[in-house]
Amino acid sequence: MEKIKLNLGCGDQIVNGWLNVDYSVGARLAKIPLFPLINKKLRLLNLDWNEKILLHDLTKKFPWSDESVDEIYSSHTLEHLDKNQGDAFLSECYRVLKKEGIIRIVVPDLRAFVDSYVKGELLAENFVKNLGVLYEEQGDSSLKRRLAPLIRFPHKCMYDTERLLEIMSLIGFDCQSTEPFTSEISDIKNIELPERTVEAVIVEGKKR
Numbered sequence: 001m002e003k004i005k006l007n008l009g010c011g012d013q014i015v016n017g018w019l020n021v022d023y024s025v026g027a028r029l030a031k032i033p034l035f036p037l038i039n040k041k042l043r044l045l046n047l048d049w050n051e052k053i054l055l056h057d058l059t060k061k062f063p064w065s066d067e068s069v070d071e072i073y074s075s076h077t078l079e080h081l082d083k084n085q086g087d088a089f090l091s092e093c094y095r096v097l098k099k100e101g102i103i104r105i106v107v108p109d110l111r112a113f114v115d116s117y118v119k120g121e122l123l124a125e126n127f128v129k130n131l132g133v134l135y136e137e138q139g140d141s142s143l144k145r146r147l148a149p150l151i152r153f154p155h156k157c158m159y160d161t162e163r164l165l166e167i168m169s170l171i172g173f174d175c176q177s178t179e180p181f182t183s184e185i186s187d188i189k190n191i192e193l194p195e196r197t198v199e200a201v202i203v204e205g206k207k208r
């Protein structure tokens, strides 16, 4: 039987052999016939969202049954959920994973940003910007500022390796911190983006 593999919060990255899941406005618009074509011409959205993305709001109960999924990969998505939503998301991952199923979570590393700032490698304003918690960006028009809560998706929680390991262990995962591309996921090279592993926490675990 074919494995069920979930790429949760895929963005515009569609990976073959995975169910690529997202709920962005772009992914939803891409389901409208001809929208992707029109967008290519008019550049209404700056990303080409794929109409094959499986739409699901990851703050809600997952549409997969208990112990039905083989592998879960989620890169730079957990930090867009608030702490309670993030805990619920990880618990849902636990519920749907089969025993011995693999989960791999990649998030920005709060400690790396703090270390750079403390070492004087980051200006104060760039430290705050790098945290990704702001709705507004310098140079935003007044319209963009007003629309910010609708078009910007700042980080709502941040993690370091120790804390993510603790949270995932409490949920029941047997997990450890790991290096980019070191994984039991056989096609990790297809799904892991090198640039997403820089200054990142990478935790891989199993449901026991």
Ligand SMILES: C[S@@+](CC[C@H](N)C(=O)[O-])C[C@H]1O[C@@H](n2cnc3c(N)ncnc32)[C@H](O)[C@@H]1O
Pocket (backbone or CB within 6 Å): 008, 009, 010, 011, 012, 013, 021, 022, 023, 024, 056, 057, 058, 059, 074, 075, 076, 077, 080, 081, 153, 193, 196
């Ligand atoms: C920073 S992007 C990461 C994209 C890709 N995984 C990567 O590493 O480049 C975060 C993605 O999470 C998605 N996302 C955030 N909150 C979500 C939610 N509640 N349900 C589904 N997707 C969500 C966003 O739409 C966005 O595509």
